[in-house]
Amino acid sequence: MKPPSNLRLRLFQLGVLVAVFGVWYMLTTPGLIPNFMFDNDRQAAFFFGEPVKIFGRIWSWFFVNADIYRHLAVTLLETALAFVIGTALGLGFGLWLALSPMAAAILDPYIKALNSMPRVILAPIFAVWFGLGVASKVALGVTLVFFIVFFNVYQGVKEVSPVVLANARMLGANRRQLLRHVYLPSATSWVFSSLHTSVGLAFVGAVVGEYLGSSQGVGYLILQAEGAFDINTVMAGILVLTAFALGLDALVSVAEKRLMKWRPTAGESEKL
Amino acid sequence: MTAALSLVDVACTFVSRDAPGQRYTAVRDVTLTVGAGEFVSVVGPTGCGKSTLLNIAAGLLAPSSGTVEVFGQPLAGINTRAGYMFQGESLMPWRTALQNVRAGFEFRGVALDDATAQAGEWLKRVGLGGFGDRYPHQLSGGMRKRTSLAQTLALDPDIILMDEPFSALDIQTRQLMENEVLELWASKKKAVLFITHDLDEAIAMSDRVVVLSAGPGSHPIGEFAIDLARPRDVAEVKTAPRFVELHAAIWAVLREEVLTGYRQQLAA
Numbered sequence: 001m002k003p004p005s006n007l008r009l010r011l012f013q014l015g016v017l018v019a020v021f022g023v024w025y026m027l028t029t030p031g032l033i034p035n036f037m038f039d040n041d042r043q044a045a046f047f048f049g050e051p052v053k054i055f056g057r058i059w060s061w062f063f064v065n066a067d068i069y070r071h072l073a074v075t076l077l078e079t080a081l082a083f084v085i086g087t088a089l090g091l092g093f094g095l096w097l098a099l100s101p102m103a104a105a106i107l108d109p110y111i112k113a114l115n116s117m118p119r120v121i122l123a124p125i126f127a128v129w130f131g132l133g134v135a136s137k138v139a140l141g142v143t144l145v146f147f148i149v150f151f152n153v154y155q156g157v158k159e160v161s162p163v164v165l166a167n168a169r170m171l172g173a174n175r176r177q178l179l180r181h182v183y184l185p186s187a188t189s190w191v192f193s194s195l196h197t198s199v200g201l202a203f204v205g206a207v208v209g210e211y212l213g214s215s216q217g218v219g220y221l222i223l224q225a226e227g228a229f230d231i232n233t234v235m236a237g238i239l240v241l242t243a244f245a246l247g248l249d250a251l252v253s254v255a256e257k258r259l260m261k262w263r264p265t266a267g268e269s270e271k272l
Numbered sequence: 273m274t275a276a277l278s279l280v281d282v283a284c285t286f287v288s289r290d291a292p293g294q295r296y297t298a299v300r301d302v303t304l305t306v307g308a309g310e311f312v313s314v315v316g317p318t319g320c321g322k323s324t325l326l327n328i329a330a331g332l333l334a335p336s337s338g339t340v341e342v343f344g345q346p347l348a349g350i351n352t353r354a355g356y357m358f359q360g361e362s363l364m365p366w367r368t369a370l371q372n373v374r375a376g377f378e379f380r381g382v383a384l385d386d387a388t389a390q391a392g393e394w395l396k397r398v399g400l401g402g403f404g405d406r407y408p409h410q411l412s413g414g415m416r417k418r419t420s421l422a423q424t425l426a427l428d429p430d431i432i433l434m435d436e437p438f439s440a441l442d443i444q445t446r447q448l449m450e451n452e453v454l455e456l457w458a459s460k461k462k463a464v465l466f467i468t469h470d471l472d473e474a475i476a477m478s479d480r481v482v483v484l485s486a487g488p489g490s491h492p493i494g495e496f497a498i499d500l501a502r503p504r505d506v507a508e509v510k511t512a513p514r515f516v517e518l519h520a521a522i523w524a525v526l527r528e529e530v531l532t533g534y535r536q537q538l539a540a
Contacts, residue, residue: 163360172427
């Protein structure tokens with residue numbers, strides 16, 4: 001079978017989206033089709049929300065009341081801070097432990113324990129320590145991002161080609177230069193391979209943190225709406241979060257492409 | 273005159289990290305000298321510890337016993353007067369060809385402009401003038417080897433160590449590069465210790481060929497001066513009657529070791 005052309009592919013993808021919302025609309029609009037699950041007309045709409053009202057909600061958030069920007073800015077700020085701090089800490093600790101086997105051996109069980117711990121449960125503690133503001137969400141995001149980056153850096157340093165390493169030493173690199181010119185680039189490539197996951201988790205940390213207790217942010221909006229059984233606003237919040245997660249992911253892809261151009265990708269590697 | 277590189281009674285035993293009782297003596301009783309400006313090849317069957325020997329000469333590996341001297345000075349740590357061309361992929365994949373060649377200068381603290389100029393010069397010399405901005409994965413195997421060659425020679429080392437540098441190349445590329453190496457060597461006259469399992473290559477390029485026995489505990493079992501006239505063309509020299517004679521003489525010694533090595537590999 002011939003693979004569909006790019007335009008056709010996009011059309012099909014769009015078709016799936018339209019179909020999902022179409023079915024959703026049909027099943028939830030009161031009185032449109034006979035009830036087969038619920039006792040009365042309004043129940044489906046109550047539990048699952050109505051697409052038209054959801055989009056109306058999003059429209060008013062962005063264009064009519066324009067009151068979501070403040071919350072989005074807070075959520076994105078938390079995500080960015082969690083990502084930057086978590087990555088920096090992971091990179092530092094990963095390099096340190098990978099290059100000092102003694103420290104790694106001593107700390108090994110503790111790192112395993114910390115990684116196995118369901119860290120979302122730390123959110124209440126962070127709320128107590130850092131208050132209900134931005135800091136507690138950043139702290140939660142950092143604990144999520146840190147381990148992803150840490151393990152990747154650790155692996156990256158361990159997997160530096162011994163030949164490349166020996167070659168750099170023969171070319172006269174001292175310990176610091178080895179760190180900067182061999183270990184760090186190698187580790188960075190592993191960090192980048194985990195970038196999609198770590199950005200995603202930073203976002204998760206921010207939203208979950210907001211959801212568990214806050215005074216602003218998109219997670220807070222969802223929490224408020226849920227308290228009032230306003231399922232349309234909850235769904236609208238989820239859609240906005242999804243769109244922004246996709247946007248962040250695309251941003252990561254662009255950064256990855258620009259910074260990792262030295263790495264061969266299957267099929268694209270150009271031979272002379 | 274002091275030798276550029278001299279190994280005296282060198283032995284190297286590896287101990288298994290998991291089972292300290294398990295030992296493997298890769299090389300023993302190795303006495304080997306390379307004079308200043310001399311091109312010495314070491315041939316031997318696969319797995320006979322040729323690379324071990326080179327790593328000892330480079331200072332990457334400390335011998336279990338014996339001494340290593342570089343221009344009369346006992347070697348401690350990395351051999352800073354040596355350049356090492358590795359068998360495997362040794363270029364840093366995150367640096368372009370030019371940046372790779374420049375790396376040695378950077379590590380030595382040469383100003384970046386100067387380093388770039390010299391690295392560019394060397395890339396031109398190995399025929400890669402237009403490829404400085406390519407990453408290793410964008411270069412062919414032969415081009416990567418040329419880059420490695422430029423990277424090693426650019427620092428103008430007094431001793432050049434080469435570990436089967438062309439074994440991964442096809443025969444045509446290989447002969448081209450062998451000739452280029454000979455030409456570069458002839459203009460600078462550095463001491464070269466060249467490791468190969470290819471006897472033709474060893475004879476065609478060297479002043480002296482050392483034959484190593486099969487492992488474990490490899491040691492030199494024969495030494496042959498190669499009195500072929502220079503400059504040589506590695507392809508043409510192979511038809512010279514003297515080349516054939518030398519080949520027969522060395523092969524007589526090497527053959528038994530190759531068979532022993534082969535049997536050991538089959539048994540393992």
